[in-house]
Amino acid sequence: MAQFPENLQYTVEHEWVGGESLVTVGITDTAQDALGDIVYLELPTVGDEVTAGAVIGEIESTKSVSELFSPVTGTVVEVNQTAVDDPALVNSDPYGDGWLIKVDVTDLGPLLTAAEYQAQVGGA
Amino acid sequence: MTDTTDVTGATAPRRSPLHDEHVALGATLTPFAGWEMPLRYTGDLAEHLAVRTAAGLFDLSHMGEIEVDGPQAAAALDYALVGNLTALAVGRARYTMICDEHGGVIDDLVVYRLADERYMIVANASNVGVVVPALLERFAGFDVTLTDASLTTALIAVQGPAAEAIVVSVTEPRDVGAVTALRYYASTNATVSEIPALVARTGYTGEDGFELFVPAELAPALxxxxxxxxxxSGMIAAGLSARDSLRLEAGMPLYGNELDRTTTPYDAGLGRVVRLDKARPDGTPVDFVGRDALAARHGSEPARVLVGLQGLGRRAARHGYPVVGGTADGAPEVGHVTSGAPSPTLGYPVAMAYVTPEVSGVGTELAVDVRGRREPVRVVALPFYRRPDKA
Incomplete structure (x- = not known):
């Protein structure tokens, strides 16, 4: 059963955002489950400017590949190298050790609450 | 055949006779060729690697089983299919194809000869609805009966180096000798878990393994x-996702990817299945549907060749991506990818692709346009993975 932590915000593209000005970004439990075993992450690098709604990376599993959209506008301040080295972390702990990037935010994009996101994906 | 229809009139996917088993195992189910089948249970990689190192258990009940009986069964199949089924010994199986009159592949098939006058054809689930009427049309005038047993037959595959020991352990003692003696692409009747089964040493993973055909209602117990x-032994249930990555590593074609109506067996490097030399005992050639087109195609230079590509970067080429002459801007398009994925066994991306003959040589450096960025690839021999010889 997919998890939707209440303290996070979400996008229709299945990213989650934690925090307000310095935010952590990852993909949702629903997204990692749909992808299957993730074998490769392509993420932006520290210092990159990202724009809410723009493609900033790729997440590849044996079965499929998915684009990563930035949920926020700002500057990348940290990239989860541990997850890049061991992408299975994104499957096993998508809201924890499987986070992807941290962004110093100038503008939050359109975000959903946990309940709104859950309604979007039809999860129970 | 009828689709199950719900009260709204929408067509609901068929469920495998093993559906409840998949749900109990927590499988992720996916629509596939009109069926709802397990995509994965625990995880794609674990399932893939279990088949390479121990064994995987697959539900392939969506596959079509078509029985052909009668005094002219062999002759009817020789006319309907590109292979020589008269020459197939009882108890053996053969990979073959049904082509249209232009030589295009309608489906790829495995045909089992069960008796002198009895064969079973295994067809792709997505094509059963086309193959059955095509066979019926081609069988007109032959003394032969066709029975579509797809919905009453379950197919369970055990694939991997531990498969023989696992299948033997559920086989009735008197049948064990016949099962262990099976060669690749051979079959025997055997009782497994007290169920009458056709046990075949066939598969689609590149490993040793067995396929067990049983009555649908008895399949859950087996x-x-x-x-x-x-x-x-480490065997786990494995889903369609692992099946696809396993067959890709083994260089095996998938209908809809490497094969379709616009493709001849020669394009796919499978010209060996076309038996233009089929003849009656008196030496007169046997006609078959597609023969003239395939004979013409056999003698001409191919427009495209199916090759293996090893990815030199980390991003995998996927079905439909363009193959180009190199990583440089402006390098011309030379083909397209039919199947591609990161290879779990090899640790790098692999793909199959149709390319023009001049760039099809092993060692040729090409590139694939992976979502706007050209990733370097090298033409390599197929299969990508070959199982180690038995010690």
């Missing part, structure tokens, strides 16, 4: 027995 029997 599935559960096999899961228990295989657990100590």
């Amino acid at each position: 599935w559960r027995d096999l899961l228990l029997a295989g657990a100590p």
Whole structure:
């Protein structure tokens, strides 16, 4: 059963955002489950400017590949190298050790609450 | 054949006779060729690697089983298919194809000869609805009966180096000798878990393995027995996702990817299945549907060749991506990818692709346009993975 932590915000593209000005970004439990075993992450690098709604990376599993959209506008301040080295972390702990990037935010994009996101994906 | 229809009139996917087993195992189910089948259970990689190192248990009940009986069964199949089925010995199986009159592939098939006048054809689920009417049309005038047993037959595959020991452990003692003696692409009747089965040493993974054809209503008991029997060896249930990555590593074509109506067996490097030399005992050639087109195609230079590509970067080429002459801007398009994925066994991306003959040589450096960025690839021999010889 997919998890939707209440303290996070979400996008229709299945990213989650934690925090307000310095935010952590990852993909949702629903997204990692749909992808299957993730074998490769392509993420932006520290210092990159990202724009809410723009493609900033790729997440590849044996079965499929998915684009990563930035949920926020700002500057990348940290990239989860541990997850890049061991992408299975994104499957096993998508809201924890499987986070992807941290962004110093100038503008939050359109975000959903946990309940709104859950309604979007039809999860129970 | 009828689709199950719900009250709104929408067509609901068919469920495997093992559906409840998949739900109990927590499988992720996916629509596939009109069926709802397990995509994965625990995880794609674990399932893939279990098949390479121990064994995997697959539900392939969506596949079509078509029985052909009668005094002219062999002759009818020789006319309907590109292979020489008269020459197939009882108890053996053959990979073959049904082509249209232009030589295009309608489906790729495995044909089992069960008796002198009895064959079973295994067709792709997505094509059963086309193959059955095509066969019926081609069988007109032959003394032969066709029975579509797809919905009453379950197919369970045990694939991997531990498969023989696992299948033997559920086989009635008197049948064990016949099962262990099976060669690749051979079959025998055997009782497994007290169920009458056709046990075949066939598969689609590149490993040793067995396919067990059983009556649909008896399949759940066999599935559960096999899961228990295989657990100590590390066997796990494996879904369609692992099946696809396994067959890709093994260089095996998938209908809809490497094969379709616009493709001849020669394009796919499978010209060996076309038996233009089929002849009656008196030496007169046997006609078959597609023969003239395939004979013409056989003698001409191919427009495209199916090759293996090894990815030199980390991003995998996927179905439909353009193959280009190199990583430089402006390098011309030379083909397209038919199947591609990161290879779990090899640790790098692999793909199959149709390319023009001049760039099809092993060692040729090309590139694939992976979502706007050209990733370097090298033409390599197929298969990508070959199982180690038995010690």
